[in-house]
Amino acid sequence: MARKVFVEVTAKFDTEGKIIPLSLLWEDGTIYEINRVLDVRRAASLKAGGIGIRYTIRIDNKQSYLYFEEPKWFVEAKE
Amino acid sequence: MERVILHSDLNNFYASVECLYNPALREKPVAVAGNPEARHGIVLAKNYAAKACGVATGNPLWMARQKCPDIIFVPPHYELYMKYSKIAKEIYSEYTDQVEPYGLDECWLDVTGSAHLFGDGKTIADKLRERIKFELGVTASVGVSYNKIFAKLGSDMKKPDATTVITSDHFREIVWPLPVSDLLYVGRATHKKLRKYGIQTIGSLAQTEQDFLHSILGQNGVMLWMFANGLDTSPVSNIGAKSLIKSIGNSTTTPRDLITDEDIRITLMVLCESVSARMREYGFVCNTVQIGVRDNELCSYERQGKLSYPNRTAKALLQKSFELYKRHHTSGKPVRSLSVRACNLSLNEYEQLSLLPEISSIQRQEALESAIDNIRNRFGHFSIQTGLQLSDRQLSSLNPKDDHIIHPESFFKN
Numbered sequence: 001m002a003r004k005v006f007v008e009v010t011a012k013f014d015t016e017g018k019i020i021p022l023s024l025l026w027e028d029g030t031i032y033e034i035n036r037v038l039d040v041r042r043a044a045s046l047k048a049g050g051i052g053i054r055y056t057i058r059i060d061n062k063q064s065y066l067y068f069e070e071p072k073w074f075v076e077a078k079e
Numbered sequence: 080m081e082r083v084i085l086h087s088d089l090n091n092f093y094a095s096v097e098c099l100y101n102p103a104l105r106e107k108p109v110a111v112a113g114n115p116e117a118r119h120g121i122v123l124a125k126n127y128a129a130k131a132c133g134v135a136t137g138n139p140l141w142m143a144r145q146k147c148p149d150i151i152f153v154p155p156h157y158e159l160y161m162k163y164s165k166i167a168k169e170i171y172s173e174y175t176d177q178v179e180p181y182g183l184d185e186c187w188l189d190v191t192g193s194a195h196l197f198g199d200g201k202t203i204a205d206k207l208r209e210r211i212k213f214e215l216g217v218t219a220s221v222g223v224s225y226n227k228i229f230a231k232l233g234s235d236m237k238k239p240d241a242t243t244v245i246t247s248d249h250f251r252e253i254v255w256p257l258p259v260s261d262l263l264y265v266g267r268a269t270h271k272k273l274r275k276y277g278i279q280t281i282g283s284l285a286q287t288e289q290d291f292l293h294s295i296l297g298q299n300g301v302m303l304w305m306f307a308n309g310l311d312t313s314p315v316s317n318i319g320a321k322s323l324i325k326s327i328g329n330s331t332t333t334p335r336d337l338i339t340d341e342d343i344r345i346t347l348m349v350l351c352e353s354v355s356a357r358m359r360e361y362g363f364v365c366n367t368v369q370i371g372v373r374d375n376e377l378c379s380y381e382r383q384g385k386l387s388y389p390n391r392t393a394k395a396l397l398q399k400s401f402e403l404y405k406r407h408h409t410s411g412k413p414v415r416s417l418s419v420r421a422c423n424l425s426l427n428e429y430e431q432l433s434l435l436p437e438i439s440s441i442q443r444q445e446a447l448e449s450a451i452d453n454i455r456n457r458f459g460h461f462s463i464q465t466g467l468q469l470s471d472r473q474l475s476s477l478n479p480k481d482d483h484i485i486h487p488e489s490f491f492k493n
Contacts, residue, residue, distance in 0.1 A: 044099065
């Protein structure tokens with residue numbers, strides 16, 4: 001199981017209506033730049049408990065999931 | 080050409096959604112429960128762990144706890160269920176435009192025309208289950224058949240997360256041994272009647288003479304015979320098709336028993352205001368008002384009466400429904416729940432100017448009430464209330480119009 005942590009996200013809204021997250025603000029105050037978005041799809045997070053648009057993102061060569069559960073964003077954090 | 084119909088049923092829908100959102104609950108027996116303080120204290124849905132202890136939908140909470148002492152009750156989150164239901168429909172509509180919802184958690188799909196794009200019925204069914212599991216985090220059971228009745232039966236046969244196929248070649252082996260009560264529209268009363276004549280299984284219903292069924296059940300008997308023989312031809316309606324509204328009603332179980340006429344009037348008033356506002360929203364007037372009363376011994380009945388002039392004012396609805404109540408509630412027993420329904424609707428497109436004093440007084444009342452609607456839309460439901468409602472705030476604290484309204488639809492809407 002994982003903790004559901006809501007995070008502040010800075011995102012780009014393009015003219016097509018696509019939303020691309022650029023960075024996120026972690027609980028400890030660190031801002032992490034999102035280097036790349038590898039995949040976008042609707043998915044459920046069984047670990048944290050929620051559904052939304054799941055962005056597979058890369059931050060410093062580490063891959064993780066960022067969920068847009070309208071109107072909030074969350075990540076699955078280790079306990 | 081034989082049709083390909085799917086029926087998709089989200090397993091233990093409310094409970095599954097709650098368990099997804101609260102991972103700590105997943106392995107434990109969980110029931111989604113109405114609010115006992117408002118006396119809605121029954122089990123609305125349960126997960127498999129609770130089902131294993133014998134907890135059933137509709138059980139009062141004390142009974143559920145008796146059957147399963149460790150059970151965890153969680154309150155319902157209707158907005159969440161609506162959101163799920165909407166996303167599920169979006170997924171279905173990627174495969175066909177013929178998607179017909181049956182409640183929040185069930186849908187029929189006619190994929191006859193899209194089979195050449197996505198594969199046969201079973202392939203689409205499996206794909207749907209996979210996507211629902213991945214995208215919504217809940218499981219679904221899907222029945223695949225050539226008519227709606229058998230598709231629905233199929234979705235009930237294997238749970239959770241399974242596909243059941245019932246073809247026209249082998250439906251007799253699969254469907255006929257099932258108890259007749261599994262068939263859609265065999266309710267308690269019909270079941271009792273059929274049992275009296277020794278009809279226990281769907282097969283024996285199918286092999287009974289049509290005329291005989293007509294003599295005991297009327298037209299419904301013939302329909303059930305068709306169902307049992309796989310001859311149902313009712314179409315799956317289009318997703319964009321607005322269903323024809325035949326009546327508008329609201330009901331409530333009150334926070335305490337209603338004893339005095341005043342109690343009844345307050346509750347009827349709240350319900351009538353909601354029904355009236357909804358009629359204005361959809362542009363209807365009604366000819367008939369129906370009330371439903373359930374007393375504290377859970378004995379219930381419905382009565383209806385005609386209005387002298389078709390209209391939709393809360394005032395007229397209240398007058399009629401209170402009159403019906405006074406005339407028919409002769410037992411004098413305290414009342415536990417009430418409903419008001421406007422039937423015999425007609426569109427209010429053209430209104431004739433009238434010199435009759437009755438009609439012009441209805442029109443004045445109508446103007447007053449739509450002004451109240453406006454105020455409520457702008458400033459909230461409780462920004463304006465009648466004096467009657469202020470006399471008991473507990474009873475009048477209900478807002479049936481904006482609180483969750485789930486419209487159960489009839490199978491026979493065409």
